[in-house]
Amino acid sequence: MRTAYSVETVRHAEAQLMARLPEGALMQRAAAGLAAACAGLLGRVYGARVVLLVGSGDNGGDALYAGARLARRGAGVVAVPLARDRVHEGGLAALLAAGGRVADDPFEVLASADLVLDGITGIGGRGGLRQDAVPVARAARGSDAVIVAVDLPSGVEADTGQVRGEVLRADATVTFGTYKPGLLIDPAKEYAGTVRLVGIGLEEHLPSVPALEALQHADVARMLPVPAAESDKYRRGVVGVVAGSARYPGAAVLCVAGALRGGAGAVRYVGPAADAVIARFPECLVHAGPPGKAGRVQAWAVGPGLGDDAGVVEEVLASDVPVLIDADGLRLLDAAAVRDRAAPTLLTPHAGEAAALLGVGREEVEASRLDSVRELAARFGATVLLKGSTTLVAAPDAESSPVRVNPMGSSWLATAGSGDVLSGLAGSLLAAGLGARDAGSAAAYLHGLAARHAAAHGTPITALEVAEALPAAWRDVSAA
Ligand SMILES: NC(=O)C1=CN([C@@H]2O[C@H](COP(=O)(O)OP(=O)(O)OC[C@H]3O[C@@H](n4cnc5c(N)ncnc54)[C@H](O)[C@@H]3O)[C@@H](O)[C@H]2O)[C@@H](O)CC1
Ligand SMILES: Nc1ncnc2c1ncn2[C@@H]1O[C@H](COP(=O)(O)OP(=O)(O)O)[C@@H](O)[C@H]1O
Ligand SMILES: [K+]
Structure with missing residues (x-):
């Protein structure tokens, strides 16, 4: 049985888990799984051109830390922060320390990317993509790059599978801890591509009755x-x-x-x-x-x-x-x-x-x-x-x-x-x-x-x- 939990339940379980872990450990687990999945999709990490679309929350943080891991393995990693004044600071510092950089021209780097990590919004997103994110998302989709959504394709409703505006369509989604209903229900499901679940230790903090279950x-x-x-x-x-x-x-x-x-x-x-x-x-x-x-x-x-x-x-x-x-x-x-x-x-x-x-x-x-x-x-x-x-x-x-x-x-x-x-x-x-x-x-x-x-x-x-x-x-x- 595969199960999906609501955002509220995920946040509750995360809070319980985080209380028992050193600061930032959970995000590191997520980033490690995400980087491994990207490496698998790229085949060869060294020399690959990776672009990170970085929103203002922790979803962007995941993308930055995963980008840092890929940069350490020799990928050319460039971040595109959507709000320059609100970027996950630790994540950005890790990326820069690993040899990554911030894009001068997002459209130029997107045009030649091999892989784009969509870290615009995860479970904190509401409504479709905001207007300022739309041109970048479209440029990413228009490129030849493989698009990997971090936790969820940005712009979908995690709890219901509804789509209320523009969404960045992914080729693959790497989701953390549990499936979210939006990854299993149309129309949102259509935007997720192949979904991979990365364990971060959340399982034991989730209640026995999920929001949704899928038979096997x-x-x-x-x-x-x-x-x-x-x-x-x-x-x-x-x-x-x-x-x-x-x-x-x-x-x-x-x-x-x-x-x-x-x-x-x-x-x-x-x-x-x-x-x-x-x-x-x-x-x-x-x-x-x-x-x-x-x-x-x-x-x-x-x-x-x-x-x-x-x-x-x-x-x-x-x-x-x-x-x-x-x-x-x-x-x-x-x-x-x-x-x-x-x-x-x-x-x-x-x-x-x-x-x-x-x-x-x-x-x-x-x-x-x-x-x-x-x-x-x-x-x-x-x-x-x-x-x-x-x-x-x-x-x-x-x-x-x-x-x-x-x-x-x-x-x-x-x-x-x-x-x-x-x-x-x-x-x-x-x-x-x-x-x-x-x-x-x-x-x-x-x-x-x-x-x-x-x-x-x-x-x-x-x-x-x-x-x-x-x-x-x-x-x-x-x-x-
Ligand atoms: N809480 C945790 O312990 C963990 C969270 N993780 C990551 O954190 C994410 C949740 O992070 P947050 O709660 O910071 O929320 P998000 O990063 O998902 O999104 C919230 C941010 O996006 C902006 N936003 C909201 N709607 C938008 C829209 N329509 N268009 C553009 N921007 C929009 C908001 O202003 C806010 O700053 C998860 O999806 C997951 O990726 C993982 O690192 C695992 C651990
Ligand atoms: N796009 C689709 N993808 C997968 N299954 C579909 C799709 N459209 C219809 N179905 C399935 O096909 C069946 C059609 O049933 P229904 O609408 O009652 O048609 P009919 O009355 O002609 O038998 C249902 O099982 C439905 O879930
Ligand atoms: K995302």
Whole structure:
């Protein structure tokens, strides 16, 4: 599990750690890790041309001390202080003592740099880059240099992943002590490049519940259901799929395709697209009547391609088993019925659907994914999986359940019907006994990994191919 902590928590942990260390020791640890990472990127340090963009805080201090280390190894290091009267003094003295210098003309040195260290702002930055930093940042980006962000790309919001103005896009980010949410969530994540975490001893001072967590193979492997020796299809769980309509029969087929690969012992399809489902998947049980008459299930997935049948959504919500609501189901649901449920509910909106549920514009959700998913989970008293370039899963008990961010995506997933596969898959995991947060985040992970398999040759993929690649994803994860 990778974890991210808020700025407030990081500062608190830093204060505790600093109280036990000699003055400046923490910054030296950060600078040492940063210099080592830069050396790795440069290959050959001796003779390399390194430019430091130095803001007025400790982020600039890190850059200066790292620059001093590179200068001692023979790099030509030049500092560009953004506010001449407010530069980390110790850092500047160290750089000058190591043979570095301050630039006369920032644009001239940037034009021929091999590597630029962005130490303009870290966790102390607010809003996008200030106007005076913008021309220098643009010149850096316009050069051929590798850009390495110190702790965070300057200009992003560390706690939320929002971008409120100009940001200096990095090729790599070296972050200290812990990931920050902004390094894992779009749009900020897009500016970070490859992220490397450098330990500075902060770990033991961080609380057990982070702000954000990202699953890895082994975490997902622990969640995946494996049938016991005496298991049967009912004990493994039956998932009911309520999807598709005369107009959208394909959504039913895709949702069932995901559900069949999600670990439930049986998939029961309920709705008007039974013929299309059976033609493709003879192993699926089908029922044309209402969900309540379809037979027992351990979880429902309702909504993809449903059209306007609000009655079935109401009926499923009235059941006492876990329910996943997607697509049309999100439009048709009664919010009070969701809030009143005793069994878990998992909502899986994309940004447009989330915006409609919140009564805001789609852009607002895309710009502030973390706040949006938290707000939805709180409002509906449900677990919410917000889909898109960064998929987030938030549970209603925010204090004890950090938001999960899915690290395993592929932009090839932006193809019609792939969301239907995801909801079937997550519904199947719910039926197999996973909690809503685990079912949603494990499903997003497998779905993203399956998409990477399907798109391995760099070609466009279809939603059905994503479903067909789920066993390969499951295998990868289980092998971990
Ligand atoms: N506190 C610690 O113990 C450690 C801190 N470290 C470094 O210190 C950083 C935090 O340092 P600070 O708290 O001094 O804050 P920063 O250096 O991140 O930024 C604050 C400074 O940037 C200016 N600023 C704010 N918003 C700006 C904007 N939009 N455009 C341009 N300038 C802006 C402010 O006037 C302020 O002087 C971390 O990100 C990390 O790099 C590391 O050395 C590890 C140890
Ligand atoms: N740019 C992107 N990068 C990664 N994944 C994406 C991107 N855009 C969409 N996705 C994923 O693709 C799926 C699309 O689902 P959805 O929007 O419901 O489409 P549909 O309704 O056509 O099935 C979701 O799993 C979503 O997270
Ligand atoms: K920075």
